[in-house]
Amino acid sequence: MKQLGFFDVEERLSRLSGLGDQLEDFSRTVDFEAFRPDLDKALAYADGSKGGRLPFYAVLMFKILVIQTLNNLSDERTEYLINDLPSFVSFPGLGLSDRVPDAKTIWLFRERLTQGSAIERLFERFNATLWNAGYLPMSGQMLDATLVPVPKQRNTSEEKADLPAGRIPEDWKDRPAKLSHKDRHAR
Structure with a gap:
């Protein structure tokens, strides 16, 4: 195996983009920052004055839930694939050297949204955003989860x-x- 070059990662991501990276389509179609106020309200994190590790950004974690839901993945499999696949790393906004949320963190994030009765509203809004952009949100196995244009x-x-x-x-x-x-x- 040869040594990695300075631009190997960027070239690989560029190649994935040229092949039609579905997660890039999601990023272009959906303004995930618009979900931040609802996420912050539902999560109600402490101000951090008592110390402890800062939580992952709420929008980053929501993007991970989108990946997980669209591909019907377990928390453990989601953690593994974020560490393994370049497109799963770049979609939430992580770099290769960034800390990746583990399975327990993903579970806890989803659980907090569920307890706050926000997860259904967030995904209804996400699906409506896709629908309004002319896409039919589909989920299933990792091989067939995709953006499907609405029948005209x-x-x-x-x-x-x-x-x-x-x-x-x-x-x-x-x-x-x-x-x-x-x-x-x-x-």
Whole structure:
């Protein structure tokens, strides 16, 4: 194995970006800083005057929960993948030399949001942000979690008015292939 060069990490991240890094799409689509006031309110951290280690930034931890939820990962697996995958390191805003939250820290963060009844509201808002940007939030196994464009409705306003009334639009009648592909009973 050869020695790492000065720019190897940046080149690797640039290559990932060129291949279509989904987490970069999330960063461009969602303004995660807009979640900070709700996160700070729900977490209500102490002012730190009694000492102790400072908590991780709330937005960073929320981004980790997004990764975890979209990929259906356990706390332990999330910790491992943040340490292992460059895109999982860069998405929350960590560098390779930064301290990574361990599984217990991730669990505790999610638990505090759950006890404060904020986690559902935060993820509803996150999903709404994706939806408004034209994406359908999908979660599942790590291999298929993705941003999916919302299906586009290509019917004209006249066609949309005809369908609920039970009428078939005029230009569809002489095109049986088009007629067979349209769902005329959907609401």
